[in-house]
Amino acid sequence: MTVKAVAVQRFGDPGGLAVVDLPDPRPAAGEVVITTEAIGVGGVDALIRRGALAAYGFEAGHVLGGEVAGVVTALGTDVDESWEGARVWAPAGLGGGYAEQAVAPATVLVRLPPDVSPVDAVTVAGSGVVAHFGLRHAxxxxxxxxxxxxxxxxxxxxxxxxxxxxxxxxxxxxxxxxxxxxxxxxxxxxxxxxxxxxxxxxxxxxxxxxxxxxxxxxxxxxxxxxxxxxxxxxxxxxxxxxxxxxxxxxxxxxxxFSADTVSTEDRRTVAAELLAAVGRGELDAVVHEVLPLAHATLAHRELDAGAVFGRIALVPV
The missing domain is CATH 3.40.50.720 (NAD(P)-binding Rossmann-like Domain)
Incomplete structure (x- = not known):
């Protein structure tokens, strides 16, 4: 079995992105598989795609995507069974999120409040964590x-x-x-x-x-x-x-400031607080556009043109 994903086949302009078939992900110990319902499109994705972060060792075939929201559909060993079927938001580091399924450590998962959509989650949580701790750093x-x-x-x-x-x-x-x-x-x-x-x-x-x-x-x-x-x-x-x-x-x-310098537990706590605030109507999830995963190239063209207000989300269809 395979899943659809979007990978960087050639670094540079958005035309270097392509839809590819990848093997179904298998969770290692301590990991889960998330069937994605929304994928955040961030500025760091554009930097990686352009080749501006080549020093980090990204190679052709790299799957972009730093955060996802969806449903946990498979558990690795040593993962609490209560995560099975949970609606979650998860950071995906510097890649792996532009896919129908993504793997994440169970330690980074945040449960979605019932009234917060996956699109709203990937619009608020990752960006909000950076903004919150950036203000604290200042x-x-x-x-x-x-x-x-x-x-x-x-x-x-x-x-x-x-x-x-x-x-x-x-x-x-x-x-x-x-x-x-x-x-x-x-x-x-x-x-x-x-x-x-x-x-x-x-x-x-x-x-x-x-x-x-x-x-x-x-x-x-x-x-x-x-x-x-x-x-x-x-x-x-x-x-x-x-x-x-x-x-x-x-x-x-x-x-x-990079959120990489913040502990996993602190990031989870703040992400959960931000999502709860969205559910209460205290924070706005500013969604610029929702596009199919296969249209990631269009999303990146809009990023490069400076045309995005808020966040673009990709959804598998």
């Missing part, structure tokens, strides 16, 4: 001002919603229409992509990075903290260090 405190750079993506819309609970939120985005939608999510100030006209923030959460990252240091208050939680535009330029030192008397901080 030592964000109640009453502070946050600027979210690249706020229209999955991580950005979650950072806006979470930060708005305790502080004021400015955002950068590409159009007035997107700005209006971000205001509905809690943003109080909308800026263009340069962030011009808005100095005086305690924290910058940056999903974009790239050549323009150093200019956002000038938008920080003394003792301000800029945390890069993504790099969709690539790494920052070498002049970043020089500009940090040029602002020496402001005692600014720059850091990167």
């Amino acid at each position: 030592r964000f405190a109640t009453g502070e001002s946050v600027l979210v750079r690249g706020a229209a993506g999955g991580i950005g819309v979650m950072a806006v919603q979470l930060a708005a609970r305790d502080g004021t939120v400015a955002v950068t985005t590409s159009s007035p229409g997107r700005g209006a939608r971000l205001r509905e999510l809690g943003a109080t100030e909308v800026l263009d992509r340069t962030g011009e006209g808005s100095p005086g923030h305690d924290v910058v959460i940056d999903v974009v990075a790239g050549e323009d990252l150093p200019s956002f240091l000038a938008k920080l208050n003394p003792n301000g903290r800029l945390v890069a939680v993504g790099a969709v535009a690539g790494p920052p330029p070498a002049r970043l260090a020089a500009e940090m030192f040029a602002a020496f008397r402001k005692s600014l901080s720059f850091a990167t």
Whole structure:
């Protein structure tokens, strides 16, 4: 028996993605098989597909996909039988999710609340975990001002919603229409992509990075903290260090953040809390589009065009 999956046959543009047949996955000890009902499409998927993360050893044939939601349909040894048939969300690391079935360790599973759909789960949980711990990494405190750079993506819309609970939120985005939608999510100030006209923030959460990252240091208050939680535009330029030192008397901080540095149990706890908040109507799952798994190429073309607001989900059909 085989399952359908989407693999990178050639690194570069979205045309290098292809639907392939793979053997049915078999769970090892401590693992489960999830029959997927929704698959999250994230910025890191695009980076891997482009070849920007080649240093991690990705090879042709790599199956993309960092998170899935669905039903547990097979258990490996040493897995509690109560997981059989459970509706779950699970992170899939740096790959394996773009498939009709995915394997995950039982230790990472989060049960879905009854009123949370699989599409909503992959829209909120992974991005929300990064946003939550990114804000914590920035030592964000109640009453502070946050600027979210690249706020229209999955991580950005979650950072806006979470930060708005305790502080004021400015955002950068590409159009007035997107700005209006971000205001509905809690943003109080909308800026263009340069962030011009808005100095005086305690924290910058940056999903974009790239050549323009150093200019956002000038938008920080003394003792301000800029945390890069993504790099969709690539790494920052070498002049970043020089500009940090040029602002020496402001005692600014720059850091990167990856959820890989957070314990599995802490990630599970926060993901469960976020999904419960969606079920209670306290957080919005901002779904840009739901596409068939076989249309993953289209999803990546929309990512590359900067056309996505929130998250795209793929569904096996």
